[in-house]
Amino acid sequence: MTLKNYLYSILLLGLALILVGCQSQKSQSKAKDASWTAVKKRGKLIVATETGFAPFAFKTLVDGKDTIVGSDVDMVKAIADQLGVEVEFKEMSFDNVLATVQSGKADIGISGISITKERQKSFLFSTGYYTAKTTLMIQKSQEEKLVSIDDFADKSIASQKGSIQETLAKEVFSDAQQVSLPQTGEMVMELKQGKVEGILLEEPIAKAYVAKNNDLMISSLDIPSDNSDQYGILLPKTSQALANKIDSVLKPMVTSGEVDQMIQDAFNLSVNQ
Template sequence: MSRRITALVLTAVAALALTACSSGAPADPAASGEGDDFGLVTAGTLTVATEGTYRPFTFHDESGELVGFDVEIAEAVADRLGLEVVFQETQWDAIFTGLDAGRFDVIANQVSINPEREEKYLFSEPYTVSPGVIVVPEDDDSITSFADLEGKTTAQSLTSNWYELAQDSGADIEAVEGWAQAVALLQQGRVDATINDSLTFLDYEKSEGPTGLKIAAETDDPAYNAFAFTRDKSALVEAVDKALAELRDEGVLAEISEKYFGADVTQ
């Protein structure tokens, strides 16, 4: 009698398992092996680190919702991969430490690819290309190259790479705290130019324009910004690259870029 009861129980368990396998419910990435391939922090979810305080890339709108260029790119990639997306807001100083500790799968925060980072991390294909630019008043045609900065005065933050570029170009430097102060001095006619990345200028033009300013010249070696991963995430990087290529071909990346910058900065 006990053997018959056991057999009935086993039959019922097998039937339940068969029903679960044949149901129309979405497959669990972990169960399908996909989660194992990607090595996700949480199966079926792309956990993304971002600052949440870096407008227009990752910030909170008037309603408090996390939005921004990098946020929308990450959401589009996760959707293409069939994954949920969860953002973990993290200060920049701690963001790579959190990635190393396995708290999230990827950083989406305008991370520039450079040799030092490539020694330790994997990167997706770039989704942002941003040269350095000289910004001048729109009626000034005296500066058309970096060589023309010789003897001119530029407004620069002393801790930025742009300060070094201005100095190497022979410019006199007016020290400022950041972009807002540099632009104010430029519009007041107190300096001749300022150097920054093109994204900063395009965002300013989009949000404040017309500003009476223009790009006079740009660097030959733009910064390439991408998603950053630990070196054990090669399968995830490959999948993200495929998703980015599809989104680029379909014009989705350009559409998101136009929304935030009024130009396509993804090529």
């Protein structure tokens, strides 16, 4: 064998080893994703949720028992049923929902969670199942006084800690005093007591609160049009197998209008309870 052929053979061997190594790494990566296998073996999907997000996730009395309900809850139950597993809900603040899913202490997170580029750096999301926009909720008595963004200079704007509305409040109402609270109910109480002048909330959630509080209203003030967002089920970054299983059930539910009907039914329940 000539030196040239020898070196050529060594080069080919090196390339072959690199290719085998890459394939091995890919196989190991796939093997490590036991997210769906773990859920199936456990027979239960562990779900982190915040319950101040009517109509998506809230609490009401069912047969005399305080129960977590809502369209997100119904949606996840339907998905779990199709996958042949039970569901366990863990209630917590919204920012803790994100942390609990990221740490792997819950398989998924729900409660109208917006799919954002920033969150996609740390999480996986299911297919989007609802598109909402951010609105401003104020007291009815302030309708004629708070008609522009400038009117909120030196006034207080509340948003939920960890939400996209928290970022939006800082960007759009930069001259306002920022109040970040963990629970939606806390923000509504602060507004009703006059401790803040406005709350940024997704439209369906704001509508649900306005329907039950005749002293509150959704402002006609136009929040920037690029604030519309899609909701998705939140998963750990390493749970692609589970995400695929969820999407296999969720996508047909979205296409058929089943999810939209769940949202409407949950909205009716939230305003009539």
